[in-house]
Amino acid sequence: MTIPLRIPASETPMTATPAQPLAQPDVILRAENLVKTYAGVQALKGVSLSVRRGSIHGLLGENGAGKSTLVGLISGMRTPTRGQIWLGDRPVAGHDVKAMEEAGVFLVTQEPMIVEQLSVEDNLLLGRWPARNGFVDFKRLRQDATRMLEGIGIAPDTPAGLLGAVEKRKLNILRALFSGGEVIILDEPTTSLTVADRNHLFDFMRELKARGVTFIFISHYNEEILEICDAVSVLRDGALAGESSDIASLNSDSLSEMVLGHDLALFHRQKRAPEVLSPSTGVRFRDVRAPGVAIADFSIAPGEIVGFAGLPGSGAKDFARCMFGLTAPVSGRFSMAGGAEKPMPGDPREAFQNGIAYLSDDRRRDGLVGIRSIGDNLVMSSLDALSSFGWIDTKREGETAERYFRQMGVKAPNLATPGDSLSGGNQQKVCLGRVIATGPKLLILDEPTRGIDVGVKEDVHRQIDALTKLDAEKGRGMSVIIITTDLDEMVRAVDRVCVFSGGAIVETLTGADITKERLRAAAFDRGATPATGMSQP
Numbered sequence: 001m002t003i004p005l006r007i008p009a010s011e012t013p014m015t016a017t018p019a020q021p022l023a024q025p026d027v028i029l030r031a032e033n034l035v036k037t038y039a040g041v042q043a044l045k046g047v048s049l050s051v052r053r054g055s056i057h058g059l060l061g062e063n064g065a066g067k068s069t070l071v072g073l074i075s076g077m078r079t080p081t082r083g084q085i086w087l088g089d090r091p092v093a094g095h096d097v098k099a100m101e102e103a104g105v106f107l108v109t110q111e112p113m114i115v116e117q118l119s120v121e122d123n124l125l126l127g128r129w130p131a132r133n134g135f136v137d138f139k140r141l142r143q144d145a146t147r148m149l150e151g152i153g154i155a156p157d158t159p160a161g162l163l164g165a166v167e168k169r170k171l172n173i174l175r176a177l178f179s180g181g182e183v184i185i186l187d188e189p190t191t192s193l194t195v196a197d198r199n200h201l202f203d204f205m206r207e208l209k210a211r212g213v214t215f216i217f218i219s220h221y222n223e224e225i226l227e228i229c230d231a232v233s234v235l236r237d238g239a240l241a242g243e244s245s246d247i248a249s250l251n252s253d254s255l256s257e258m259v260l261g262h263d264l265a266l267f268h269r270q271k272r273a274p275e276v277l278s279p280s281t282g283v284r285f286r287d288v289r290a291p292g293v294a295i296a297d298f299s300i301a302p303g304e305i306v307g308f309a310g311l312p313g314s315g316a317k318d319f320a321r322c323m324f325g326l327t328a329p330v331s332g333r334f335s336m337a338g339g340a341e342k343p344m345p346g347d348p349r350e351a352f353q354n355g356i357a358y359l360s361d362d363r364r365r366d367g368l369v370g371i372r373s374i375g376d377n378l379v380m381s382s383l384d385a386l387s388s389f390g391w392i393d394t395k396r397e398g399e400t401a402e403r404y405f406r407q408m409g410v411k412a413p414n415l416a417t418p419g420d421s422l423s424g425g426n427q428q429k430v431c432l433g434r435v436i437a438t439g440p441k442l443l444i445l446d447e448p449t450r451g452i453d454v455g456v457k458e459d460v461h462r463q464i465d466a467l468t469k470l471d472a473e474k475g476r477g478m479s480v481i482i483i484t485t486d487l488d489e490m491v492r493a494v495d496r497v498c499v500f501s502g503g504a505i506v507e508t509l510t511g512a513d514i515t516k517e518r519l520r521a522a523a524f525d526r527g528a529t530p531a532t533g534m535s536q537p
């Protein structure tokens, strides 16, 4: 693979103070004593870090530790309250995105900034018009774009909407490089990628690194940091908690300790054997047919946790969406606790009324309402249960919000804090708290620990485990379905795994058969679906 890079010498006019020689000439970016305060919250308390040219520099830390804030300052999206950023030997004083991009620093966010209706080439060119004597040189531009895309094997005229997840992420990185990016910041770029896709992305990053590109890489996965990074900086509570440029001297435990400040206690569910479960008293779905779904019979017992595994398009996510009434099935019936069969829920409200709750993997689309408070977000889906005769019981509403705020360990000043001032991982905790608060019989969680840090992830699984224990009031434990790209999580947290392919359940694993190797072989080495699916080390 040859990727022609066009990294122009920067002509940025950003230098506002006289240049000073750097102590280390191989340092491309240096942050000095950065402080950022948001209306009373000190998100960064004087952070310094140096990033070597042509390296991959990992940035780790708990939810709310300040990672996004730090890269926000480095990329010019946010203005520091105090502190200085240096690019090579140039102090950067512009602090706006355009100026930082002109200087060669690009932030690539999790959500691909891609216009799906345009071709890949046109996406690459968007807003990047190199001029010749004041005129846009379209010919040269297209030649450059074509060469770059051929280098990674994406046809320039492919509609961007047809690209897979990893190609979209690659396209975003290419856009940054095409515009002269020298330092590319990747904010949790592997979220929801398959093992294969993650490996492709890492190969691509290594190729670019060999050509001198520098990356800052944010991840909550220790294994990824250890695999791809040359150096690491760890933030805790807005301060630098540790750093190392000798990644080989670290392991997953030492990284977790740097992140948390103490050992990580891994959670392992005491798996429930099929014999002790009673599916006839749980939830049953029969003859469910919808686009991409053909399920003959699926039951889940009270107190059981079932993992759905499969490549994208295998039907795992589509079946879950049918259960919650998000996809109208062509046919299908369900029953609760051995009761009469009913048609599949026609919409989410009907699903809720039947005790089915669902957490989407798309926090932006189906998730947090950013302008509403944390409290409102937490109780939003439980208002029916908290009302009688049209009146909301505000006391119970407040108690419910307070309970899940504490239970989920949301890091925020109070319940009135607006959702959009939370860090990404804390937003995910609120979304999770909201579906749990509805007290469903069947809880469906699509990527529940997405963006959640190593410590909280274990807490989340402990909480889900507790929900499945017998509830004295209801006389039963909750049934939970987990769809996750994190194989490690799947192995430790579920009682049974249903492997999906072609819309159907093609294999079931229980007990000691649930291992990463078996899961990979059963769900992801089936080969039919290309290049996307389950992931994570």
Ligand SMILES: Nc1ncnc2c1ncn2[C@@H]1O[C@H](COP(=O)(O)OP(=O)(O)OP(=O)(O)O)[C@@H](O)[C@H]1O
Residues within 6 Å of the ligand: 038, 039, 041, 042, 043, 061, 062, 063, 064, 065, 066, 067, 068, 069, 070, 411, 412, 420, 421, 422, 423, 424, 425, 426, 451, 453
């Ligand atoms: N716009 C904002 N207004 C107020 N506080 C904010 C704002 N953005 C971030 N914060 C606060 O700053 C702190 C750091 O948040 P930041 O998003 O940088 O954390 P993070 O390390 O990226 O977390 P995560 O892993 O959850 O994404 C948090 O306490 C957060 O609530």
